[in-house]
Amino acid sequence: MESAQLTQMEVNNTKIPPTEAGNRGLVFAVNGEKFEVAITDHSTTLLQFLRSHTRFKSPKLGCGEGGCGACVVVLSKYNPVLDRVEDFSVSSCLTLVCSVDGCSITTSEGLGNSKDGFHPIHERFAGFHASQCGYCTPGMCMSFFSALAKADKTNRPEPPPGFSKLTVSEAEKSIAGNLCRCTGYRPIADACKSFAADVDLEDLGINSFWRKGEPKEVKLRRLPSYTPDVRFNNYPEFLRGRSKSAKSLHFQNNSWYSPTTLEELESLLNSNATGDDMRIVVGNTGMGYYKELGNYNRYIDLRHVPELSMIRKNHQGIEIGAAVTISKVIEFLKEEGQVNSSSDGKQVFKKIADHMEKIASGFIRNSASIGGNLVMAQRKNFPSDIATVLLAVGSIVSITTGYNHERLTLEEFLARPPMDSRSLLFSVQIPFMEPKGNATSIASDSNLVFETYRAAPRPLGNALPYLNAAFLAVVSPHVKGVLINNIQLAFGAYGTKHAIRANKVEDYLFGKILSVNVLYEAVKLVKVAVVPDFGTSHAAYRTSLAATFLFQFLSPFINVGAAISGGLSDGFTGSLQEDSSRICNGSSIGQLTNSTSLSSAKQEVTSSREYYPVGEPMLKSGATIQASGEAQYVDDIPSPPNCLHGSFIYSTKPLARVKGVDLISNNQLSGVAALISYKDIPERGENVGSVAMLGFEPLFADDLTRCAGEPIALVVAEKQKSADLAANSALVKYDTENLDPPILTVEEAVERSSFFEVPAFLYPKQVGDFSKGMAEADYTILSAEIKLRSQYHFYMETQTALAVPDEDNCIVVHTSTQCPEYAHRTIAKCLGIPEHNVRVITRRVGGGFGGKAMRAIPVSIINIQIKVSVNVFVLCED
Amino acid sequence: MESAQLTQMEVNNTKIPPTEAGNRGLVFAVNGEKFEVAITDHSTTLLQFLRSHTRFKSPKLGCGEGGCGACVVVLSKYNPVLDRVEDFSVSSCLTLVCSVDGCSITTSEGLGNSKDGFHPIHERFAGFHASQCGYCTPGMCMSFFSALAKADKTNRPEPPPGFSKLTVSEAEKSIAGNLCRCTGYRPIADACKSFAADVDLEDLGINSFWRKGEPKEVKLRRLPSYTPDVRFNNYPEFLRGRSKSAKSLHFQNNSWYSPTTLEELESLLNSNATGDDMRIVVGNTGMGYYKELGNYNRYIDLRHVPELSMIRKNHQGIEIGAAVTISKVIEFLKEEGQVNSSSDGKQVFKKIADHMEKIASGFIRNSASIGGNLVMAQRKNFPSDIATVLLAVGSIVSITTGYNHERLTLEEFLARPPMDSRSLLFSVQIPFMEPKGNATSIASDSNLVFETYRAAPRPLGNALPYLNAAFLAVVSPHVKGVLINNIQLAFGAYGTKHAIRANKVEDYLFGKILSVNVLYEAVKLVKVAVVPDFGTSHAAYRTSLAATFLFQFLSPFINVGAAISGGLSDGFTGSLQEDSSRICNGSSIGQLTNSTSLSSAKQEVTSSREYYPVGEPMLKSGATIQASGEAQYVDDIPSPPNCLHGSFIYSTKPLARVKGVDLISNNQLSGVAALISYKDIPERGENVGSVAMLGFEPLFADDLTRCAGEPIALVVAEKQKSADLAANSALVKYDTENLDPPILTVEEAVERSSFFEVPAFLYPKQVGDFSKGMAEADYTILSAEIKLRSQYHFYMETQTALAVPDEDNCIVVHTSTQCPEYAHRTIAKCLGIPEHNVRVITRRVGGGFGGKAMRAIPVSIINIQIKVSVNVFVLCED
Ligand SMILES: Cc1cc2nc3c(=O)[nH]c(=O)nc-3n(C[C@H](O)[C@H](O)[C@H](O)COP(=O)(O)OP(=O)(O)OC[C@H]3O[C@@H](n4cnc5c(N)ncnc54)[C@H](O)[C@@H]3O)c2cc1C
Ligand SMILES: Cc1cc2nc3c(=O)[nH]c(=O)nc-3n(C[C@H](O)[C@H](O)[C@H](O)COP(=O)(O)OP(=O)(O)OC[C@H]3O[C@@H](n4cnc5c(N)ncnc54)[C@H](O)[C@@H]3O)c2cc1C
Ligand code: FES
Ligand code: FES
Ligand code: FES
Ligand code: FES
Structure with a gap:
């Protein structure tokens, strides 16, 4: 079959309709594969795209606001000024997919995987027990990988064989913005440090490669081998040349403009077409703080105007274009700080840079612009570090309103009324301080x-x-x-x-x-x-x-x-x-x-061989695929066709009558399929949402809300975004007439004699002789008060469940719960179906810490609930 | 929550893009739910639509050519002439979805289901053991239901309570076109007859309701109750008024025209735009015989021109419009045959009607037009019954070519050269024969x-x-x-x-x-x-x-x-x-x-209580949901997103070298993702496709084909249709130079000493004393020859498998196989992965009869094969 030939060799990995004639589509690469897509909703993030339109699900949705690092990917981008490709980590949850046109994205699967072989990062993460629930792991790997690749591209002296040019300190810093709730970080840091040229292997903690005290050669031999990836180059040929040209992506009524000259930019800003629903965008990280769910008709991406992306030195100071990223500013200031480092003025630059390194995390600073920060400070009272630091050194800003250019002090700028959406911050100047x-x-x-x-x-x-x-x-x-x-x-x-x-x-x-x-x-x-x-x-x-x-x-x-x-x-x-x-x-x-x-840090762990192999540091099964991101969590299960998505409407009143729920009519709410409340509980079912120690708790508030945050209803829609939008904008009509005030403290409960009945097995048991002990004590506490505040479980994977109706009135629920058995029981009871009609599958949980013991159940039931009413698949995220 | 309100109350059940401005979309109902869709591929059948765009999967794909009844649904259609809604069964595999605009479709789930309660048809099918593999059952139910509903709408005398107005004979005839491979029909006929007013319950076979000899009252009480469904009216309000207006559905370059006047029709036929890729269509059942895979740009639906849909009597005879269905012709002729039934001429009508009742089956005749039949006879030498019968009575046809109208005898018409695609058969006249x-x-x-x-x-x-x-x-x-x-x-x-x-x-x-x-x-x-x-x-x-x-x-x-x-x-x-x-x-x-x-028919079954409860007539578990169509077969599992579909290219030469496979470049082949052959077997895997008694057999032909029908390659595409088209049109280059002729008979094998080694356990064993027996026999056979021809297993569900890649190089294969254990072994061997990485799930098999023991395996493997190469989900049908 030598001449076997394909009419279309390229597998199109996506169902997003390809570009229509006259409109340029996006072209970018994910792990070397080409994606050519037309995005109609410009607020789509790279994370949303990757997770719903590709098979690369290693980037996880943790916080969705740049704060956890679960979604970190490495972006390779052509820099036309330097004529080279630059690789850096970014949070895909804030990066807009339209802004990666011409870029190449690498996810953890792209580093290595179970089929092509794992990357030593994956293997060392596994071997150092750096992946427990695993939800943070792919993002960790990518943050670390970007530092590794960066170090190995420098012209530092060659590291010893098996090591990278990276330093221990860089290894640690590389993961600074990535949160982990399980490991306590030490194992992760160890895995990363194991690559560093200056590491003392003996210093690294427990691992499955060696035992303490084994000779260095043995250790080295046992470590999954690493060869500095000097050739890391994930920028495929088909992207070259693409990113140099100007581009505007128009789809239907929405557009994404990427002007390449100042004139173009100005005329865009001043055109009538771009009304108030226009959004200037650079890194889009502002969205992490100001979660604006609305859609804009027009986006103007500043990053292709050279003047806005440059740092220039003149005799007065350093002029930084507004679109320059914080990372670039830090890099530049550090270099400035080093040149003739004896002068006090240089020290100022270094210290500004040091301060800026505490802003967010590397993967945010890599795309966050200095201008975006200052505009947020000016327009929205954002608690900026940059504004404060630059204020102290007497910085000057250049702004443009209409066709009017102005230079003013940062102090004047900040004191002005909020700038309108057509005004542009052009640059900021840090004066020399000799x-x-x-x-x-x-x-x-x-x-x-x-x-x-x-x-x-x-x-x-x-x-x-x-x-x-x-x-x-x-x-x-x-x-x-x-x-x-x-x-x-x-x-x-x-x-x-x-x-x-x-x-x-x-x-x-x-x-x-x-x-x-x-x-x-x-x-x-x-x-x-x-x-x-x-x-x-x-x-x-x-x-x-x-x-x-x-x-x-x-x-x-x-x-x-x-x-x-x-x-x-x-x-x-x-x-x-x-x-x-x-x-x-x-x-x-x-x-x-x-x-x-x-x-x-030092940690001595002694293990006895008495119960061998218990106590042996074994590789956690699945740790490597957790690192490569192939491990499947509930939300990674591809949504079945016609899958609906749900979003809760929570009570904002601790004790109130719910008189009605109105969804705001809005064209963005298209695709809303149903609004579900306790009234939709099937006839033979019960309004139960979880089973706790004190019995079943309701799924939905019925006549009265029982606490703030109690689910009142669930919006079900074709897309998660529509469901979220609808739920967030829903108007709940409450009525508190003739109701007692809610009980919010223990004191109030005592005062109003409102007690839960504590089951016998939970009664405190007498231990020792209290009076005797007190009498014998050197000091006695005559009176004390301890208040325990609530604590958030902070699992990295949010509550998620996928319910798939099965034949004969059965339901299969994939849910991230710590107690599938409770979920099972509650679901059956809620729906009024036999327990054998319910199958609960929990493959793995992306962190729980008790928070997914009882509380994961409502999410699961809700899903089924919907199934009963609408009879389709439902994926529900809390 | 009294005022809870939905912004969009109607759930849109489909992902097919809704109508664009200026184009009218289709509107129809399925089990009462509204569907509003824009079909861009007008060759899409109702079955394809239902199965891939709705959750109603009870209509099954058996033959796809009108021959098995697995796909039967009931269509409710407004008849503007009679101003009433008519219900009738149709084969959804031939009915084009565009032609159901304004109609209401009822599937077996629509009659009843596990959630809303089953229909007595479902329950009685189950109780009479009328559903074994269950693949034929929903279609059976619908064929029977349409007869039941029809009978109960007549003004016949009221039946006894619990029974229908239907007769035993009608009950039997109603399922005449529905094939069943498992039951032998008796239990099905019994289930249907149990509804008939004139049934003798004692005559019905074994069932789980009663034992032979129990009193009639007991029997009646035990039968799931039936109340004549006089109110069966599945024509929702939103369709009313819709079907009265003319319509043309234009999408992109393709159009579907439904002219409502003769003038409109003629000008359409004569317009330049409608070239040779135009198709006149009535019932589209011709496609069952002439499987044309090609697409037409333009479809002209004749059924909305009143003149073509009427039967008129004049003094010369009965003039039947070409678009009148065979069922309507039969009905009319039977009535004609009864009026003054003494005359010989009337008898002619009755006999023509009787003959026509042997054409195809009810669900085909309900949509097949008399004109379509005659045109197929004239143009394509179709072995028509209608042509022969009408020829004997000297029928006359009216045809239109360009603007030229002609009347000629059927004999002349048939003898003419094939009519072109713009010529129209207008009507046929059966002369009175007094x-x-x-x-x-x-x-x-x-x-x-x-x-x-x-x-x-x-x-x-x-x-x-x-x-x-x-x-x-x-x-x-x-x-x-x-x-x-x-x-x-x-x-x-x-x-x-x-x-x-x-x-x-x-x-x-x-x-x-x-x-x-x-x-x-x-x-x-x-x-x-x-x-x-x-x-x-x-x-x-x-x-x-x-x-x-x-x-x-x-x-x-x-x-x-x-x-x-x-x-x-x-x-x-x-x-x-x-x-x-x-x-x-x-x-x-x-x-x-x-x-x-x-x-x-009579059947006496005696059962002993010796091994009670063995021998008891128990309800087969799942029989009721098989009847309601909720039972899930492999192809009913919703395709995961990005699911690819495969279609085999089979060898047409029993012994030849395969030099190459060329896919024909064609815009209909868009979405072809890969062509897979034995060369794509993974390195550690083996080219094995099934394990049989004599060992493993190859998955693909390698250098040589081993038999005609051996898989050479698999085309993988985004849609099953594209894969089928590509596979069917592929050009395989063979070379038989210097090859011996293939061995096709046992004699040739003996002659050329080509034997399989028979494993010891299969050796024939000596039973008794042959010579002694022959010597004692009254008659001896001196020489005899028995030839056993091959026999087709004829399972109603075709070979199907769905492979879903799972984490860590695992694969889950849902396959319709009788031997999941063989599939399991072979898949692992073929892919070179450990057996524990393979999970084979066979929930139920839609008939196998041995044909899904070994032969189901290649289909499964192929799937995985693709996974290895393309890494997506694959659904494969054989
Ligand atoms: C997790 C997290 C932690 C953070 N921690 C800190 C912190 O500790 N200290 C701190 O100071 N900051 C912090 N930030 C803020 C961060 O520095 C800013 O989000 C970022 O600099 C904004 O840049 P951007 O390019 O992403 O702006 P975008 O999000 O693209 O834009 C932000 C806003 O400014 C407008 N805009 C942007 N550029 C211009 C311009 N040139 N002219 C006119 N309007 C413009 C946009 O229209 C938008 O309204 C944090 C952010 C995140 C996500
Ligand atoms: C399973 C099965 C079994 C069958 N068994 C028999 C049998 O035993 N005996 C028998 O006689 N027939 C049999 N048939 C054939 C059946 O009668 C015809 O398929 C049917 O009558 C065609 O009508 P239609 O409306 O579906 O035509 P379509 O499929 O819509 O059209 C058939 C062809 O005729 C053309 N055409 C249709 N109407 C006109 C017109 N008025 N003017 C010009 N061109 C026109 C179409 O363009 C197309 O090429 C069988 C069919 C099936 C599917
Ligand atoms: S999900 Fe992006 S940083 Fe948390
Ligand atoms: S392993 Fe890091 S969050 Fe669980
Ligand atoms: S599939 Fe339609 S009749 Fe066989
Ligand atoms: S039960 Fe009818 S084909 Fe199997």
Whole structure:
């Protein structure tokens, strides 16, 4: 059959209709395969596309807002300026699929898989027990892989055979934005560090490759081998040349414009056609914070206008195009910070870069633009770090409104009314800060001191700050101490419209010689200047943090005249660092300048051979396919044809009568199939949604809601998005007339004698003799109060179930539950069908932590519920 | 939640894109649900639509050519002339979905189901053990249901409570066209007869309701109750008014026209736009015989032109519009035959109707038009019954070519060169045949004798004839015997271009008095006149049948002068009937005038209680859902997304080298994904397709084909239709140079010493003493030869498998096999994967009879094969 020939050699992997004549479609590659598609809904994310239109399901939906890393993929993109392909990690849950035109996407399956052979990353993740539930693993692998590939592409010295050019520190940082709820990170870090040229293998934790103390050669031999992937090049030939041309994707009434010149961009912004339903877009990561579910008719992608994507240096400073990504800014500033690194001004750049590294995570910074950040700060009061830091150094922005170009200070910019959707932030300029130069005209013996601060729930980034601050001072030695020649104090993100300069404090300090008293006065003034808006959480804490930061910044200048002359900034930085790490260790918040906290962990595990092989470090079955992303979770099961998707409408009132639910009529709500409530429970069924220790709980609120967050109804639609939109925009009419107020605390319950009956087996049992013990104790507690707040289980895989009707009134439910047996019982009871008509399949659970024991059941039942009413397949996500 | 409201109340059940602006879409109902769709491929059948775009999978694909009844559904259609809705059964495999616009379709699920309650038909089918494999059952139920509903809508006297107005004979006839391979029909007939008003319950066979001899009241009580469904009305309100207007469905370049006036029709036929890729269509049943896979650009549906759908009587005869269905013609002729039933002419109508009832089956005749039949006879040499019968009575046809209208005799019409695709058969006229009238100007003492004959593999219809004939004679008493005043002898379907008049025989007989000698001469002449074309099967048999028929017709006239005067036609008919039933019983072919052969069957089954409950007539588990069509066969499993479909290319040479396979490049072949042959067997796998007693057999022909029909390659495409088209049109290049001729018979094998090694356990074992037995025998066989021809298993469900790749290189194969264990082993071996990576699921088999023991395996493997190469789901049908 030598001449066997195919009329069409290329398998079209997607059902999305191909481009119609006159409209250019998207072309991109996923793991080397070509995809040519016409996207009609421009708000479709890359993750949605991959998961529903390809067989690559390793990118998972965890948070959908850039915060967890489960969806990370590596994007390879042609950079026309440098004429080379750049690879970087991105969160596919925020990246719009239209913006990957001409790009190549690599997912974990693309690195390796059970058929073509696994990648050593997969094998080492498995061997180091770095994958438990596995839901975070493909994203981890991709974040790490992008760092690995990047390091091996550098011209660093060759690493020892079997290792990468990557360092241990880079290995750790690479996964900083990826959350894992199961492993505690150590095994993951170990797996990653095992590739590093500078790793001490003996330092790595328990694994299935070697036992502690085995010789290094043995260890090396046992590690799945790695050869630096210098040829990692996932940019297929068919993409070359494509990405150079301008493009506009028009589909039906919607368009996606990618102007390539400023003129084009301006005329687009000013055209009548682009009304208010137009959206300027760069990385689209803003969507992670402002989840706008609405659709825009027109998208304007700024990334193809060269002027907006460039960083230029002129004599005044560094001019950064608004579309430049935070990662690129960091890279540039770090390089700037190194050149002639002795000067104080360079230190400023380095510190700005350091601060920026705490923004979100690598995979966000790789696509998030600096302009997008500042616009969010200006327009939507976003608690930006960039605004604060750049405010302190007196940055200048260029904006365009209509055909009108303006340059103004960042401070002026932030104070203006929110810019409209047609205004463009063009660039931001960070002025040079030479202490002896004329930019800030400083006397010759003076020194520039610059520091940034950030307190957030997590020290290493990936959490918005409670407060951030950046302080710039020009100080000079003085006989009485240290003289403040100039000082700029910026605070932000503390629950205010935008970052501010603490002018009153600055004015007070200007020209002063620092003393305890001066500092005390300044701190008092700060407490008046930094006041969160009404309703901000932890308000007092934030204000006192502001004072602390200023104290930290200024206190070293009291009585340290000598130090100043001996190289001020470094000395101070050193002592500051110590301080801050102390703060950090003490309170687990605050800032950490160098993040090497993991590297030195030690863990000794002794295992006895008494119960051999129990206690042996065995490879977890399935760990490798969890890493390669081939492991199938409920949501990875391909939706059957005619599958409907459900979205809950939750109660917002803890105790109220539900008078009605109205879906807002809207053309985006097309495809809504049904609205299901307790009234749709089949005749022989019961309104039960879960079985808990205290008995069955209802599936839906019936006449009364029992708590806020209780499901009231379920919207069922052809697409998950339509269901979500409909559920989110639904109007529930409540009525609380003549109802007692809800019981929200234990105290209220006690007061109103509202108790659950505790089953006998749960009664507390007497242990020992209480009175005797108390009598014998050295100290006795006379009175104490402990309050336990609720805690979120935070499984990475959300509650999901797929119900497939089977013949003879049976139902097969794939559900991510920890207790399939409870689900089974409850489903049958709810539907009023025999238990043998219900089959519950739980292959694996993407994390549960107790949260999928009882609470996974309603989701499952709902599915069946729908089946009864609509008789189609339903995939339901909570 | 009183005011809960839906923005879109109607669930759109289909993914077919809705009508675009300017084009009218189809609207129809399936089991009361509204479907609104735009069909772009007008050759889509109703069956394809139902099975792939709805959840109603009870209509099964058995033969796809109108021959088995597995696909039967009930169509409810508004008749604008009578202003009422008519319900009738049709084969959905031939009905084009575009032609059901405005109709309502009822499938077995629509009668009842496990959720809403079963229909008594379902329950009685189950209780009478009338569903074994169950594949034929939903179609059976629908055929029977249409008869039941029809009978109960008549104004016959009220039946006894619990029964229908239907008669036992109607019950039997209702399922005449539905094949069943498992039950032997008796239980099915019993289930159907149990509804009949005139049934003798004691006559019905074994069932799970009662034991023989139990009192009638008990029996009646135990039968699932039936109330005549007078209100069966499955024509939803939303269809009313729709079907009255003219319609043209245009989609892209293709159109479906339904002209409503003759002018419109003519201008359509004559427009330049409608080229040769135009197709006139009425019932589309012609497709059952001439399987044209090609697509037509334009379809013209004749059924909305009133003139073509009417039967009119004028003074010359009965004028039947070409689009009138055979069923309507039968109904009309039967009524005509009854009016003043004493006249001979009326008898002619009745006999034509009787003959027509043997054409195909009810569900075909309900949509097949008389014009379609005659055009197929004229244009394509179709072995028509209608042409022969109407030829004998001297029918006249009206045709239209361009704007030119012509009337000509059927004889002239048939003799013309094939009419082109723009010519229209307008109507056919059956002239009145009053023996004493002037139409054939017969003397006053003469009698009209008319008889039709038909020999076919099955006596009751649903099989094309070996020969058919119709004879009309005017005879009168004469002193010497019977005088033939006039005679018209038509023969057809015997392997000739078209039906003919045996003119030489007629001429010879004209004016003769019948005698043995005359008859003998006539028979000799018939044998010269009725000669099948070269290559026709059973040629000599057909010719001798012709002679037999003439003999049967004429022999009663020899020496029966007396009978003639005493009412000729009836007397003769009576004696002829006896004759023919004798013939029929003797040879199992020939004609059967009244088909009540089943009614009188008796069966005594005694069961002992020794092994109770073994031997008890238990309800087969799942029989009821088999009847309602909810039972899921492999092909009923909804195709997963991105499912590919496969179609085999079979060898046409028993022994040849395969040099290449070329797929014909063709825009209809879009969506072909791959061509797979033995070269695609994975490296560690083996080219094995089935394991039989003699070991593994190959999956694909490799260098040499081993038999005709051996799979050479598999075309994989996005749609089954594209795969079938590509496979059917593929060009295989063979080379037989230097190859021995293939061994096709046992004799050749013996001669060339080509033997299989018979495994020891299969050796024939000596039983008794052969020589002794022969010596003692009264008669000895000195020499004998037995030849066993091959026999087709004829399972109703074709070979089908669905392979779904699972994680970690596993595969789940749903296959309709009798031996899942063999499939399992072979699949693993073929793919070179461990057996534990393969899961074979066989839920039920739609008939196997040994044919799905070994032979189902290749289909399964192929599927996986594809998975390995293309990595998608594959559904494969053989
Ligand atoms: C998980 C997560 C954590 C984060 N943590 C931090 C943090 O700790 N500190 C911090 O400072 N930021 C943080 N951010 C914010 C992040 O920096 C911004 O989302 C990002 O910089 C926005 O850039 P973008 O290119 O993605 O903007 P987009 O999302 O594309 O756009 C954002 C908005 O700005 C508009 N816009 C964008 N560019 C322009 C322009 N040039 N002219 C006019 N309008 C424009 C858009 O229309 C849109 O309304 C975080 C974000 C995420 C997702
Ligand atoms: C299972 C089966 C068994 C059968 N058994 C028998 C049998 O035993 N004896 C027998 O005689 N027949 C038999 N038939 C044939 C059957 O009678 C014809 O298929 C049917 O009558 C055709 O009518 P239709 O309306 O379905 O034609 P269509 O399939 O719609 O059309 C058939 C052909 O005729 C053309 N055509 C139709 N009407 C006209 C017109 N008015 N003017 C010009 N062209 C026209 C069409 O373009 C097409 O080419 C059998 C058919 C099936 C499927
Ligand atoms: S799903 Fe994208 S980062 Fe969480
Ligand atoms: S293994 Fe990381 S979240 Fe479960
Ligand atoms: S499948 Fe339609 S009659 Fe056989
Ligand atoms: S039960 Fe009728 S074909 Fe099997």
